[in-house]
Amino acid sequence: MFEEHRGKILFLAGMLAALTAGWRVFPVARYQNVAQPVNFSHKIHADKAGAKCEDCHTLRDDGTFAGVPTLDKCSSCHAQPMGTSAREKQFIDHYVTPNREIPWQLYVRQPQNVYFSHAFHVKLAHLDCRQCHGPQGESDTLPAARIERISSYSGSPHFQDMDVCENCHRQRGATNSCLGCHK
């Protein structure tokens, strides 16, 4: 039986192998999961320190977004240990004391020609942080960043390419001209 249909079976086997590799292996192998250098807990800071999103992730006066805060934000409280955990002590020893900026991995590192303005989306579209960033603010640990191995950009799963942006823009009647979001 096998010999009769040897060719077809091998062909199908090849297809199956490729389909499996393409749909199962590739989407995972395409990315590198890179852990954040500091295992920061949003939950602790929200609960114990009463911090809200905009306390650290600020919109400057000129509308640009400060993004991930720089070390001085952390040092303003953690110059001395605030708690008793070994984690915090390690953080202070490695970063605060030598005044070394934390090399955070960016979850959404987009090409240079993409222009995304937090000011538009937060102040004009009144989007909540969670709508794009999920329940990040309530997490106890930071997820690993999914960095594309070849291009070294990141943005998955949501911001893989511009479909997500285009769909929402179309629904809400926002700009869909090229230079509306590109530079």
Added chain:
Amino acid sequence: MTKTKPARYGMAIDLDRCTGCGACMLACAVENNVPPAQPEATPRTGITWMRVYQISNGAASPDTRAAFIPILCQQCGRETPCAAVCPQEAVQVDPATGIVDQMPQRCLGCRYCMTACPYHARYFNWWDPQWPPGMEKTLNPDVATRMRGVVEKCNFCHGRLHAARTRAAAEGRSALRPGEYLPACVEACPARAIVFGDLNDPESEVAGLARDGHSFRMLERLGTEPKIYYRTERAWVREAAHA
């Protein structure tokens, strides 16, 4: 979603004030990360999104006089030639601003648009951009760099439009005030020869100048409806421009 009335950004350039100093050309290159010339570049192959031409009244010395004409993308509003011919749809007229958007990242470099443009206002990257060592530190983060093989042109300093809109958004505004958004050439001109604004706003200075009898547009007979108006009180300059 907040919607503002569509704008039609345009310029009125006073040719009687322009002295051909080239400040606009340099400010444009600085703002838009245009690289310096390669050694082999010529006026045909260089990249000058804003370019000032010199014309003469043709009189014999000592009555010879010059005029200087800054040429940039005219932002054609009707049957935009470059948008019509692009096979990649890399050129699009933005209905909200009237600006002819060029996406170098989408361009495949066929240069059909350069042929189509009646104003020679489009430029091709014949070489990979190269800056002297260290000078990349002075690049403007609001504008993406381009690679070799794509066409680029003036887009009314879109990086500045983004920055102005973002600043306004931080204050909760979606509309821009006059003067809040100015392209680099407008800001740099020491003679204040260029006026920029929304042609759709009847109160704006540029709209007033556009209506005035001294204003004309380049190659009006082609019907491209450009948004750059030129003004002069010198008859010879007007005749030369119409030639």
Added chain:
Amino acid sequence: MGFTRRDLLKFTGGATVGLVLTPVPWGLLRDTALLSETWPGVPQPARGEVRTRYTTCTLCPAACGVRARCVGEQPVSLAGVPEHPASRGALCANGLVAHHLPFCSDRATRPLANGRASTMEQAVARIRTAVDACGPDESVAILDPRPGRAASLVYRRYLAGLARGVYCAASNPFGVDLENTRAIVSFGVPVLDGWLSPGRVFAVRSHFALIQVEPEYSRTASLADLWVPIVPGGEAAFAGAVESGLRGEPTDPAAERVARMLLDHKPAIAIGPGAEKLNISLGSVGKPGGFLRRRDVAPATDFADLPDRSVRVLFTEEASLPWSVIERKLVARGAVVVALTAWHDAYASHADYVIPAPLFLESLDEAATPAGSTVAGFSLSPALVAAPQSVIAPPEFILRLAGDSTTYPDILKQRVAGLKKDGQGSVFTYADAKSTRVRDIGSADDLWKLLLAGALWLDDPLPQSGSAPLRADASYAPAPHRSPLMSKLDQESGLRRV
């Protein structure tokens, strides 16, 4: 039967078809395309917070206010300061790209002695020896391209301590009341192409008739209301002819035409070599629309007035005169030229010692009275970027020669303290375009802080007498070194043939 080549081909065929039905080809295509955007060689702008910082341009004596857009600490673009009294919110082509100068090649970064690398100490020792070795008819001269600075005072003091020191500069105690002038007859001065500050000139261009008297069809001549092409060297003769015309005497048609224009558009001024006597005929000294006297700057020797072959040791800053003019004044043998400069070419190529100086934006500097200003002025030019290690500000080098360890910033602080003590004038701050009387500023330290954040001190106007001798102002800027982007103007467009 084993696994044959045919089997492999069938398997591969199936795999290929399967692969096309997966995201793999498209994903790989996309990722490699994106990779091509970021591989080495594609310059990426730096990211960082955008800030505005202020300083004053020192590339030429116009002293325009500069508003720098900085990403982090690095200026990425320069613009004028709105409402700046001297520059009216504009910068010239050179100023707009001045932040590129640190990246130009040909930068002098180490002290050189006779073309070979040296150290500051060695240079100081050898130059001191040369100065001490001056003969009875030989002098030590400093050629100052930007007189009126606190640095200029350092030079004068140093030279005053020597047996035969000569301070050379184009001194000019008069400003031009351009806003009220109705006609300018220019003898070769590039009025529309480098005179004073372009913002100021162009703001009032439509108010005055411009008569350009020069042999060449220059940029200014091509835009003037009247161009009179004279023979080179014929300025004085033509000026004389115009004076005759003003008196109503018959003269050549061109001079008559000029005289007619000057009589029809009053007040009128004459500028450039040959203009002194004409200004007396025009009555333009000390009157509105004419030349207004500023607070006295101590007189200086014009370099061209020095006896030939009399200078043994010459100190120069950036180029301001043609080398041939300078060379004539140096002693025939054993002359020592010390170039205090940021560049290897220009004077450095003729110099025995090259002492590397900081560039504009690299080190705290100052600007004296803006060229053409009707009142005395002073501004600081704070640094926005780091200077290379081994550069030294020219006045600090002269102080070292004199055995003085005062730093240039201290000299500048003394100058500012002097301004506060005098209590005259007011300060225009760049950030908010406001003016504050010096009397209303708390202390010298407060005044220093204001100037350091970007500001211009302007004196009060002096009462005019109208009878002071007028020296024709020929102090317009030499072409500084170019940013690589200047190729837009010549190589890539032919607008300016350099």
